[in-house]
Amino acid sequence: MAAYTETDVLVIGAGAGGGAVSKRLSDAGIKVVCLEQGDWVHAMDHPHMYDGWELERKRSWSFEPNVRKFPEDYPVTGNTTPYTFTGVGGSTLHYAAAWPRFKPVDFRKGTEHGVEGTIDWPISYEELEPFYAINDAEIGVARRTGDPGNPARPEGWGPASRGGKVGHKMGSGFDKLGWHWWPADNAILTRTKDNRLACNDCGFCLAGCPRHSIASTDVSYWPAALRNGVDLRVNARVEQINAKNGRATGATYIDRVTGQRHEVRAGIVVVAANSIGTPRLLLMSAQQGHPDGLANSNGLVGTHLMYHSWSFVDFWFDEPLEGFKGPEPAVLYSQEFYDSDPSRGFVNGFSLQVGTSLGAATSALGTNTGNLAPWGAGHRSFFNEHFGRHALIYVQGEDLPVRTNRVTLDPDVKDSSGLPAPHVHYELHENDRRLVEWGQQRAREAADAAGGVIDTTTSGIGGIDGPPPGWHIMGTCRMGNTPEDSVTNKWNQTWDVPNLFITDASSLTTGAAVNPTSTLQAVAVRAAEYIKRRHRDIASQTTTPSNADAPAL
Amino acid sequence: MTDLSVTPRDTKPPLGGWLPGIRLTETQAAVLNAAADELIPGGDGFPPPSEVDVISFIGRYVTPSGLEPRWFPFLGEDDFRARLDGLGQEFADATPVQRVTVLEGLERDEQEFFTRLRDVVYHAYYSRPEVIRAINRLPAGRDYRNSPQPYGYSDVMDDWDDELLSRVRGTYIRTEEVRRVAIPADLPMCSARQAREAGEN
Numbered sequence: 108m109a110a111y112t113e114t115d116v117l118v119i120g121a122g123a124g125g126g127a128v129s130k131r132l133s134d135a136g137i138k139v140v141c142l143e144q145g146d147w148v149h150a151m152d153h154p155h156m157y158d159g160w161e162l163e164r165k166r167s168w169s170f171e172p173n174v175r176k177f178p179e180d181y182p183v184t185g186n187t188t189p190y191t192f193t194g195v196g197g198s199t200l201h202y203a204a205a206w207p208r209f210k211p212v213d214f215r216k217g218t219e220h221g222v223e224g225t226i227d228w229p230i231s232y233e234e235l236e237p238f239y240a241i242n243d244a245e246i247g248v249a250r251r252t253g254d255p256g257n258p259a260r261p262e263g264w265g266p267a268s269r270g271g272k273v274g275h276k277m278g279s280g281f282d283k284l285g286w287h288w289w290p291a292d293n294a295i296l297t298r299t300k301d302n303r304l305a306c307n308d309c310g311f312c313l314a315g316c317p318r319h320s321i322a323s324t325d326v327s328y329w330p331a332a333l334r335n336g337v338d339l340r341v342n343a344r345v346e347q348i349n350a351k352n353g354r355a356t357g358a359t360y361i362d363r364v365t366g367q368r369h370e371v372r373a374g375i376v377v378v379a380a381n382s383i384g385t386p387r388l389l390l391m392s393a394q395q396g397h398p399d400g401l402a403n404s405n406g407l408v409g410t411h412l413m414y415h416s417w418s419f420v421d422f423w424f425d426e427p428l429e430g431f432k433g434p435e436p437a438v439l440y441s442q443e444f445y446d447s448d449p450s451r452g453f454v455n456g457f458s459l460q461v462g463t464s465l466g467a468a469t470s471a472l473g474t475n476t477g478n479l480a481p482w483g484a485g486h487r488s489f490f491n492e493h494f495g496r497h498a499l500i501y502v503q504g505e506d507l508p509v510r511t512n513r514v515t516l517d518p519d520v521k522d523s524s525g526l527p528a529p530h531v532h533y534e535l536h537e538n539d540r541r542l543v544e545w546g547q548q549r550a551r552e553a554a555d556a557a558g559g560v561i562d563t564t565t566s567g568i569g570g571i572d573g574p575p576p577g578w579h580i581m582g583t584c585r586m587g588n589t590p591e592d593s594v595t596n597k598w599n600q601t602w603d604v605p606n607l608f609i610t611d612a613s614s615l616t617t618g619a620a621v622n623p624t625s626t627l628q629a630v631a632v633r634a635a636e637y638i639k640r641r642h643r644d645i646a647s648q649t650t651t652p653s654n655a656d657a658p659a660l
Numbered sequence: 661m662t663d664l665s666v667t668p669r670d671t672k673p674p675l676g677g678w679l680p681g682i683r684l685t686e687t688q689a690a691v692l693n694a695a696a697d698e699l700i701p702g703g704d705g706f707p708p709p710s711e712v713d714v715i716s717f718i719g720r721y722v723t724p725s726g727l728e729p730r731w732f733p734f735l736g737e738d739d740f741r742a743r744l745d746g747l748g749q750e751f752a753d754a755t756p757v758q759r760v761t762v763l764e765g766l767e768r769d770e771q772e773f774f775t776r777l778r779d780v781v782y783h784a785y786y787s788r789p790e791v792i793r794a795i796n797r798l799p800a801g802r803d804y805r806n807s808p809q810p811y812g813y814s815d816v817m818d819d820w821d822d823e824l825l826s827r828v829r830g831t832y833i834r835t836e837e838v839r840r841v842a843i844p845a846d847l848p849m850c851s852a853r854q855a856r857e858a859g860e861n
Contacts, residue, residue: 155809157676158787162721162780165732167673176730178671215838222843231835251820256830269819278824287830290820307812317809427800432813446833449842467786467795467804472779482699482778483760487706495800537848 114140114338116638117357117373119345119388121145122197123624124379124611124631126324126332127242131635133335137642140371141337142360144344145179145194147325153317155309161468168201168314170578179342179363181384181522185531187414189383189577195341196325198381199624201313203578204294204321205437205460206248207621208232208239208629210257212446213505216617219447220454223507223536224411228616229588229597229654232258238633239625246322246628249297249306254289256442265297268306271433273498276424277461278439280557286443291460294322294624295434301330311465312435343369344524348376348392348401348607353649355401355607361524374646375606375638379631382412382580382613386514387529389584402584402601402609407594409514412531413582413618416457416504416539419475419566420550423496425559430463430497437622438463444549445620453541455505458620459550462499470494475501478564492561500553502546505620506539508582533577535569543568579623584613586630588654597654599634605648610634636660673731677720682737688744689715690752696781698759706794714784721780733780743773 116132118125121143129141154163165174170190172180179193192200209232212219217227240261243250250263267290270278274290281288295312296305303319303326312321319326333339342363349356349370357372378385386409390400400408438461445456464474471490473479474497480489512533520528535543547565554560569576587593590602599614601607610631612623619626637660638645644658652658684692693710702708722740723729729736751762767774785791787806795801803816 152675154675156807158717158806159676159721159783160807161787162732162783163675167675167731169732174732210832211835212833212838215835218838218840220841220843222847233835251825253825254830255828256832258832267820269817271818275818275821275824278821282824282827285829288828289830290825306814307809308814308817309808309812311808427802429800429803431804432817442830442832447841449844452844452846454841454843466808467791467801468783471782471786480782482763484701486700487704491704491798494795494798495804538844 111370111372113372114138116375117371118377120380121195123199123324123628126328127628127631128377128610128635129337130328130332133337135639139337141339142343143341146341147195150317153315155317161466178523182528184517184520187533189580196323199323200315205622206292206294206625209619209626213619222454224510226592238629242628242632246294246327247296247300249295250292251290256287268293268434270438272428273430273463274438276557280553281441283556286441288439288441290439291437296320308433310431355604377608379611382583383529385613386583390516402603404603409583410510411508411582412512413506414577415579416506416543418502418543418547420500421474421476421564422498422554422560423493423562425561427495429495431466435463453538457502457504457546460501464497476564476566500550502543504542507536514583581612581615581618584609585616586614598637600651602651605651681719682722687749691744691747694752699781700785707790709785712788712790717784718780733776
């Protein structure tokens with residue numbers, strides 16, 4: 108074993124949660140080491156300037172690590188392939204950057220219905236709101252204020268991304284129905300910030316951004332964190348979080364370049380390795396005193412996995428919509444059906460989000476739902492009638508936190524360092540199926556109200572390929588109210604190990620019906636603020652305090 | 661001395677494909693062009709694929725011999741050449757009707773290879789500058805560009821309609837207003853709350 112490094116706080120993972128924590132702690136002069144198993148992505152590694160840009164979406168920028176097969180990726184086995192990215196920035200390197208907030212009701216779903224594993228969050232929207240605001244300012248959100256369907260939000264760094272013809276068309280449809288809708292908040296610059304350029308509406312968002320307009324964490328948080336002196340170590344794959352006498356002592360990692368093992372010792376350890384990687388790492392860290400994995404004495408690590416429930420519905424219209432322009436994933440959203448109404452036959456609700464499309468090849472190859480342009484004699488007419496006339500409405504439902512939807516370790520499959528692969532099991536609950544079926548009908552109503560639909564296809568329930576696509580991976584180490592119902596307390600502090608924190612989407616108690624990165628990052632900033640102000644308390648704790656007994660900020 | 665004319669053949673798929681791309685024989689090129697022309701016939705102002713050099717694009721994305729075709733479009737050089745050779749000059753010289761018959765058989769009997777071939781031809785064709793210019797003659801494609809960057813579309817992008825937005829109505833449930841709702845009786849799994857209330861757990 109090489110000589111060890113000592114630091115105040117060790118952060119594992121340089122993505123949305125790890126980047127935010129590293130920056131905020133280092134703002135206060137706290138010494139931070141961050142370990143990231145991937146590497147930096149260079150601006151020229153994005154495919155936006157190549158003739159094969161659409162092809163690269165299925166190849167070097169595939170959402171699925173099992174398809175991408177980069178050496179820094181770890182394989183994922185089971186019945187779904189979650190969409191993750193490995194590198195400085197984590198999965199924000201290929202995310203949509205849609206930036207909605209959870210609504211107040213989302214923090215009280217246990218009170219509202221408690222179906223399956225649903226519990227209340229130990230905090231409220233109001234408690235989290237200041238940290239949403241801090242985080243929005245850090246990353247530079249584009250926003251139009253005034254949405255009557257949500258609590259007031261502060262002005263964005265810039266105005267909302269433009270809606271284009273798609274936004275106007277679908278907004279008109281919602282308007283005719285009298286349904287709520289609003290331009291989407293996006294973590295995409297519409298005004299230059301630091302060294303990041305404003306978006307130029309290039310229409311290709313889910314593969315990062317060479318202009319750095321999209322707030323991937325490598326360009327939003329890391330430059331400042333590095334200026335603060337954070338010791339970010341890339342190609343550093345953590346093998347185990349170490350613990351002694353009930354407290355975390357640091358971690359052992361493998362340098363993926365040299366193969367050598369190193370140890371970092373720290374007073375506080377923060378895990379932010381995404382909702383698959385974090386439970387994987389905790390389960391891999393079984394050791395003396397923690398036979399079932401770290402922070403897992405109640406067996407809840409890896410459980411209550413959430414993905415959102417999905418359906419994609421593609422519509423083609425009889426007029427040009429030019430969906431190859433503008434931020435791709437979320438032009439506008441409707442939350443008309445967000446709240447539970449059991450008369451529909453299910454609890455929870457959904458957002459209807461309007462998205463755009465990519466380019467000509469994607470149009471020919473079926474857009475989002477496999478509506479393929481036929482080869483041969485019928486190709487030309489199909490393409491000419493479909494290209495540039497498309498709008499996507501996707502039903503994004505809140506799925507129930509089902510305990511048996513979970514991450515475990517695969518005993519047979521290893522990553523390139525010989526560490527066990529995570530195994531994922533996920534099935535939609537009947538409640539979620541009903542929700543999506545009902546939502547598909549509402550999507551059709553909205554398109555019909557917009558007028559001029561000439562063709563439509565749907566992915567069915569569960570996204571593109573049958574099983575729900577795991578864009579949004581949440582809940583596997585959730586925060587909660589007691590050591591019996593959760594993995595962490597209200598400050599993201601694991602119940603078993605008082606100086607071990609979890610600050611990624613695995614800590615989300617419920618998944619709401621909106622994209623989660625805004626919320627997971629706000630939660631991470633809040634936890635960092637707590638660590639920053641209370642690290643002396645944390646250092647002296649031998650047991651994790653209850654939510655009632657934990658120190659306040 | 662570093663050879664700048666080739667792409668490193670390491671463990672990642674090179675962005676833009678491999679350089680140099682594979683070079684097909686004259687017959688192989690003729691067969692591929694003929695197949696592409698049947699998959700996407702020219703017309704209505706669109707050129708046939710054989711006239712816009714889809715071959716050089718595809719050549720960059722066929723995994724070179726000696727490497728496993730691990731990445732999309734999952735075409736390996738040796739197998740790809742062998743399949744083109746199998747079709748042979750006879751396919752290249754055949755009538756369009758005969759070629760379509762052959763391709764239909766391929767689609768039916770060798771679905772995986774056919775899908776890979778079709779997908780890479782679609783990607784290649786719709787990346788060609790001549791095809792982009794043809795798309796620009798469609799009403800919905802007049803502004804379409806070869807690649808998203810460096811120009812983007814800010815110069816030709818419509819903004820929101822303020823009048824439309826002024827009519828939006830909406831509401832939300834405030835934290836203090838959250839109340840229990842009735843759980844649909846026919847949900848097949850009982851809720852954790854019901855289980856607790858029934859004293860089962």
